[in-house]
Amino acid sequence: MEKNLVKSAARAIQVLEFFDTVRRASPVAEVADHFGWPHSSTSALMRSLVSLGYLHFDAGARTYIPSMRVALLGDWLHGPMLSHGKLSQLLEQLNHATGETVVLAAQNGLHSQYLRVLQGTNTLRMHLQIGTLRPLLSSGTGRMLLTQMDDGTIRKLTRKFNLASDAAHPVNAEELLRQVAEDRERGYAVSMNQVTPHATLIAMLLPTRPTEKPLAIGIAGLTDRLIANERKYVRTMQEAINALFE
Structure with a gap:
C-alpha cells in the first residue's frame, strides 16, 4: 500500500471492496481476519460506516452489508x-x-487498476484482487487504455514512467507505439x-462516451489455456x- 495513504480512509474503502468480492453479509471478525486488522478497530470502523449510511447492521445476525447508498455512488459517471x-x-x-x-x-x-474482479471457476485459475495495480505501458488492460490516446500523450507517459522507474531496461516509446497501433487495429490486446x-x-x-473515463475488460488465466482459446x-x-451496448 502507498505510504502516503491515510490509513483510515484506505481501510474504509477496503471494507467496501471486501463486500464487493464476497457479495454477502459478513461479521466483523471475518473482515478483520481477512485483512489482518485488530478486531476492535475494525468494529469501530464498521460502526462508523453504519452511522454514515454506507453499511447496514443486522443486530440479530450480527452481520454487516453495504447499503443502497453504496450502490448509488457514482452511477452518474457511466449512466448508460x-x-x-x-x-x-x-x-x-x-x-x-x-x-x-x-x-x-x-x-x-501510470497504472491500470482493477476496479472489479470476478474470480475464475476453472480448477486451475488466476486469483486477482480488486485494487490491484498493473503497469499501464505493459499490461493488457493498460495497453488497451493507451489505444484511446494520441502518440504524443503516450510518449509523455513513457518518459514519465522511465524517469520514475529503476528498471534496468527502460520502455522504448517507438516500440510501444507500434504495439499500441497493432492493438488498436485488431481491437484487443494480449499480455503474455x-x-x-x-x-x-x-x-x-x-x-x-467522450466525456467518460475509458474502461477495459480482461479475461485472465493460465497462458496455455488462454492462447489455445484466444479466438x-x-x-x-x-x-x-x-x-x-448496441
Whole structure:
C-alpha cells in the first residue's frame, strides 16, 4: 500500500471492496481476519460506516452489508453503461462462458487498476484482487487504455514512467507505439507472461462516451489455456459487448 495513504480512509474503502468480492453479509471478525486488522478497530470502523449510511447492521445476525447508498455512488459517471446492471451482466456473462477470471480496469496514473474482479471457476485459475495495480505501458488492460490516446500523450507517459522507474531496461516509446497501433487495429490486446509468470490476459475496451473515463475488460488465466482459446475468447467478448451496448 502507498505510504502516503491515510490509513483510515484506505481501510474504509477496503471494507467496501471486501463486500464487493464476497457479495454477502459478513461479521466483523471475518473482515478483520481477512485483512489482518485488530478486531476492535475494525468494529469501530464498521460502526462508523453504519452511522454514515454506507453499511447496514443486522443486530440479530450480527452481520454487516453495504447499503443502497453504496450502490448509488457514482452511477452518474457511466449512466448508460451501468443502467439495468449492464456492466455487471457483461462481467458475469464472460466469467460464466469462459470459467476464467474477469477484470474491469481503468487508468490510475501510470497504472491500470482493477476496479472489479470476478474470480475464475476453472480448477486451475488466476486469483486477482480488486485494487490491484498493473503497469499501464505493459499490461493488457493498460495497453488497451493507451489505444484511446494520441502518440504524443503516450510518449509523455513513457518518459514519465522511465524517469520514475529503476528498471534496468527502460520502455522504448517507438516500440510501444507500434504495439499500441497493432492493438488498436485488431481491437484487443494480449499480455503474455508480462506481469505474472505462466499467466496471460486478453483485454478489450468498453464503449464509452467522450466525456467518460475509458474502461477495459480482461479475461485472465493460465497462458496455455488462454492462447489455445484466444479466438474463442475474443469472439465471446466481442459478441457480449455488442449485445449489451448496441
